[in-house]
Amino acid sequence: MLPLAHAGHYAIWVFYALPVLVVVGAILKSYVSQRRAKDASPAGGDDREDSPARESPRSETGPAGRKP
Amino acid sequence: MNFLPLAHALASRQDLPVPAWLFAWGASIVLVVSFFALAAGWRTPRFEQLHERPLGAGISRLLLGLPTQVLCGVIGVFLLGFAIYAGLEGTEAPDRNFTLTFLFVTCWLGFPFFSAIFGDLFRPFNPWRAIGRAAGAGFRAIAGQRAAHVSYPERLGRWPAAIGLLAVVWLEVVYGNGGTGFTPENVAVASLVYSLYTLAMMAAFGVEEWCERGEVFSVYFGMFGRLGIFGTRDGRLERRRPFSAATTWAAIPGSAAVVIASISTTSFDGGQEGAFKDGIEWLYDRFLDWGIAPTASLRLSGTIFMLLCFGAVGLIYLLGVRGMRTVPGAPSFAKLRVGFAHTLIPIALAYLVAHYFSFFVFQEQAQFTYLLSDPLGTGTTDLFGTAGSGVDYTILSANAIWYVQVAALIAGHVIGLMLAHDRALVYWPDYRNATASQYWMLAVMVAFTCFGLYLLSVANG
Numbered sequence: 206m207l208p209l210a211h212a213g214h215y216a217i218w219v220f221y222a223l224p225v226l227v228v229v230g231a232i233l234k235s236y237v238s239q240r241r242a243k244d245a246s247p248a249g250g251d252d253r254e255d256s257p258a259r260e261s262p263r264s265e266t267g268p269a270g271r272k273p
Numbered sequence: 274m275n276f277l278p279l280a281h282a283l284a285s286r287q288d289l290p291v292p293a294w295l296f297a298w299g300a301s302i303v304l305v306v307s308f309f310a311l312a313a314g315w316r317t318p319r320f321e322q323l324h325e326r327p328l329g330a331g332i333s334r335l336l337l338g339l340p341t342q343v344l345c346g347v348i349g350v351f352l353l354g355f356a357i358y359a360g361l362e363g364t365e366a367p368d369r370n371f372t373l374t375f376l377f378v379t380c381w382l383g384f385p386f387f388s389a390i391f392g393d394l395f396r397p398f399n400p401w402r403a404i405g406r407a408a409g410a411g412f413r414a415i416a417g418q419r420a421a422h423v424s425y426p427e428r429l430g431r432w433p434a435a436i437g438l439l440a441v442v443w444l445e446v447v448y449g450n451g452g453t454g455f456t457p458e459n460v461a462v463a464s465l466v467y468s469l470y471t472l473a474m475m476a477a478f479g480v481e482e483w484c485e486r487g488e489v490f491s492v493y494f495g496m497f498g499r500l501g502i503f504g505t506r507d508g509r510l511e512r513r514r515p516f517s518a519a520t521t522w523a524a525i526p527g528s529a530a531v532v533i534a535s536i537s538t539t540s541f542d543g544g545q546e547g548a549f550k551d552g553i554e555w556l557y558d559r560f561l562d563w564g565i566a567p568t569a570s571l572r573l574s575g576t577i578f579m580l581l582c583f584g585a586v587g588l589i590y591l592l593g594v595r596g597m598r599t600v601p602g603a604p605s606f607a608k609l610r611v612g613f614a615h616t617l618i619p620i621a622l623a624y625l626v627a628h629y630f631s632f633f634v635f636q637e638q639a640q641f642t643y644l645l646s647d648p649l650g651t652g653t654t655d656l657f658g659t660a661g662s663g664v665d666y667t668i669l670s671a672n673a674i675w676y677v678q679v680a681a682l683i684a685g686h687v688i689g690l691m692l693a694h695d696r697a698l699v700y701w702p703d704y705r706n707a708t709a710s711q712y713w714m715l716a717v718m719v720a721f722t723c724f725g726l727y728l729l730s731v732a733n734g
Contacts, residue, residue: 220294221727224301225720232712236599 346403360461369650393498405480430526437489442538447575523614547731596713623685
């Protein structure tokens with residue numbers, strides 16, 4: 206059983222976690238609204254196939270292709 | 274760092290203008306603003322090239338020439354040998370013996386701090402590398418050929434260093450916390466065992482190969498050295514753009530585990546007497562209830578929390594990487610995981626500075642006064658006339674320590690964001706997608722910042 210007498214000690218967590226929750230919440234909200242917009246558009250589908258961005262050909266040695 | 278009490282800050286914070294948790298909010302706002310500033314003004318990768326400028330041939334010859342290499346190697350071997358000797362022959366009082374402060378403060382903290390500015394400073398002084406190279410030269414002179422080595426398994430990568438890093442810190446903060454303490458003699462014996470292990474691995478796989486991948490201290494200090502402004506290439510000393518050499522560091526498998534181990538072990542050490550204390554004690558009581566001996570219970574509960582920290586830090590990073598996968602045009606998960614691992618290096622450094630810089634400042638006074646004059650702590654030696662000196666704890670105020678801690682955490686995370694943004698521009702040439710991918714890294718950075726400040730506020734408070 207966790208020591209409940211120290212509940213106040215743990216409660217301070219909330220103040221430190223709040224900025225993280227706000228940022229994560231904003232990201233999720235943005236992600237969900239983007240998904241909805243994509244689903245609603247007639248084109249729909251997978252963005253990845255339309256995207257000009259492709260995996261960099263500079264591979265295992267890092268994006269710049271340099272050895273460490 | 275539990276051989277001296279209150280390692281992180283030697284006085285409680287006083288007279289902060291606002292509650293400590295508001296600093297976490299302020300730091301988060303700084304990160305968010307930095308993120309949008311990067312998105313608006315940074316649209317092409319800038320760190321993927323080192324932008325090296327070779328220094329003059331004369332200074333390269335002086336600093337990288339054979340005489341200097343030999344001299345640095347001899348200094349490294351001498352200091353390691355002396356630390357082992359002092360540990361075996363000196364006093365058992367940890368704060369009066371040269372060994373613990375030299376190895377766990379001067380070297381363990383000093384090399385990361387200064388390498389992050391000047392480049393890898395450990396490499397020339399690495400005693401095992403010096404011995405290995407000397408042995409290799411001797412073998413060549415006698416046998417007339419290079420020693421044959423076993424091919425190093427590529428998949429093993431830097432995992433031996435990551436596990437070794439966890440083991441070194443475990444030995445110090447968990448084993449040493451097991452009631453009997455971590456005596457100078459323990460450290461000397463551990464150093465001897467590690468030296469034998471390292472030399473055997475160097476003989477098997479080659480000196481440079483093992484230093485690059487498996488030797489804990491070379492990999493760990495070298496990681497921070499990638500942030501620094503000096504490096505070597507083809508035998509020439511060169512000046513490079515700060516942080517740029519970090520971009521290629523994580524290409525070797527297991528590198529992410531090394532930097533995660535660094536952040537998690539610092540977090541654990543910072544939290545074991547603060548944020549995690551109640552949890553560790555609760556677990557300790559459970560082990561006692563199950564009939565496990567007190568020392569073993571203490572070590573077991575500490576080990577579990579340390580591994581939990583490693584898992585939690587790794588999980589936060591992997592969640593950030595997983596989030597990036599949702600952005601159109603994203604490379605594979607494995608590629609992202611490797612590709613962004615170097616962005617954690619400034620965070621590892623920030624955690625080190627935040628947790629240990631005051632400890633470093635205080636203990637270095639001891640190192641360069643009474644520990645140098647009376648290294649064995651016998652009370653009968655006074656080599657430099659400073660054996661009677663003490664540590665001036667008023668040199669840093671409690672508030673000053675707190676502000677440095679906050680500044681270090683913010684700076685480290687902003688640099689991490691910058692490196693992540695730069696790398697994202699390589700994977701997503703469309704800067705809008707690159708920015709979208711970095712929302713997740715922003716969340717990771719905010720999480721690490723708030724977590725770090727929470728640990729410090731509880732430890733200091």
